[in-house]
Amino acid sequence: MSMSLMKGAGLESVNKDKFAYLCDLTVNNLMSAVASEPGGNSLIYATLNPTSYVEVVEGGYKLYGRKQFGTNFEASRYSMVMFHIKDSPDATESVFLLIDTKMPGVNVEDTWDTLGLRATRSNSVFFDGLFIPEEQTLLRGSDFFQSLLQTSSAEFYHTFSSVYLGILTAMLDWAQQYLLSRVPRGYTQPMAYHPSS
Template sequence: MTISFQMTDEQMKLKETCRELAKDFATRAAKHDEERSAPVENYKKLQEAGFFGLTIPKKFGGLGEGFLGYTIAVEELAQGCAATMMSWNMHVAGTAAIMENPDISDEKKQFIADLVIDQGALLCQSVSEPTSSSLIGQSYTPSLKAKKVEGGYILNGKKAFASMFEASDYVYLYAHPEESENPQSSIGFFLSTKSEGISVIDIWDTLGMRATRSNTVVYENVFVPEENAIHKTEEFLNSFIMKNAAWAFGTFASMYYAIGRGVGNWVKETLMTRKPKGFSQPMGYHPAMRARAGEIFADLEAARFLVYHAAWLHDTKGPGPETTAACLRAKYIAAQTTGRVVRSATIACGAHGLMKGLPFERMLRDAVTAPIMPPNEDACLDLIGTMDLGLNPEEILPFLKEEEVCQTVKN
């Protein structure tokens, strides 16, 4: 099979539109970062451009761009405001995950597509659990409980890192049916973020990605009608990770590559416009600066090929072990590359780049989140090693001792 990243006319137009939107996003990025406020104006611009249906198939009324189309879009948009794209990613990934899930009926998919495209509804995909480490496999299984009642379900529990939740109209999430003894038994729900019993704990005062507002959401006796339970699975990890790799974490590879690309473009502009005092040529003519620039652009090109390959693989071959492995490699390399790029950029541009008010200082802080974004770097390497060695995940022993439940017996 021939690998080709040649863009279609539609994708070229998409890229140009996103480039123009990024310029607009950049005018508000510093303000939203400082205030850690939701960039609702940017979400509105994306909706007006028709991008709420970016990853929704054409048969349901969307643009049908797929993972490669998403990657092309985010490569441009994230350079304007990475926090906007990281949060809006939950909408794109959530709608795509719903549309690609074979267990969800076309009727429900069309209903959700109509909400998103015709009514401009913003969707938040909320999957992260309130645990201490994404290294631990059980951390991915839902802790939110769903109790079956007449006419629907009652939800109780929490979801962490719920990016863009407060600005969203609906949330797509997983909960564990209370009566099931299988920890991977899960139900996918689609419900209004304004449902009675939902509250937000504002904890997101962070170093980077401040405008994503990735707060903790509490669900206390939240009633969800039966029809809003859109699918069930007894294999959550296989369903969400293996079969949904592109939209579970593959998009983060595209995101952090895009941040690195933005840093690279800023370095180029800086080195070719700033002149050292007493010299007629800009700093880019210095051999040390050229070497740093060369390192940055070489790293970015290598990362681009891995990120684009993962997207191409998903769009041509679909989900499966090969696509999952490609997404893992892309996520790891994108995070590594972004870290090297910001380090080289700091050396090349000096203290000038660290000044508040310049975009590099914000991009540097946003890039800090790359290694820990799930799956974090160590988890990526562990999973890549497991797959490439052909190991059976069920035969790998837990590396942390589980907490023992002690019962005190009173005499």
């Protein structure tokens, strides 16, 4: 999903070298993306803009704020995280940064204890002055969510459907093999047998 997020946000067309670098990183590293924040509501578009922010400093950014639902953040090697640019006159101006999840100063709070989804480890992630160098910038611009929601839904959401399609296909394969191999006591045909077949 993370790479489709970057493609949908426009990284492939804006900076082909940076997109290629990210593609290379995904070969040997698990990636995550953390965008959700407390108080956001997908029904009210303006609430999706990040309240976590960066201060632009010499050589990079200092990060502040809280992200929630950091699915697989702890398991991933890198995460793509979106922040608002502090003091920007444009309320939608944001920056996507590539963050090494194992670096000192990355704080994860164990807030995720949802029955049935515990394995996703969607904990909260806190930033309190963590410095990220300028070269870790993936994208900087305005109105990323507008682009993601309107122009890249086909690329963004197929990542979910492909997972569920794979699960369903595996379930059907298993059921077929089970019914072909299981012979009830007292019968010579497997459970999958039907006189018309």
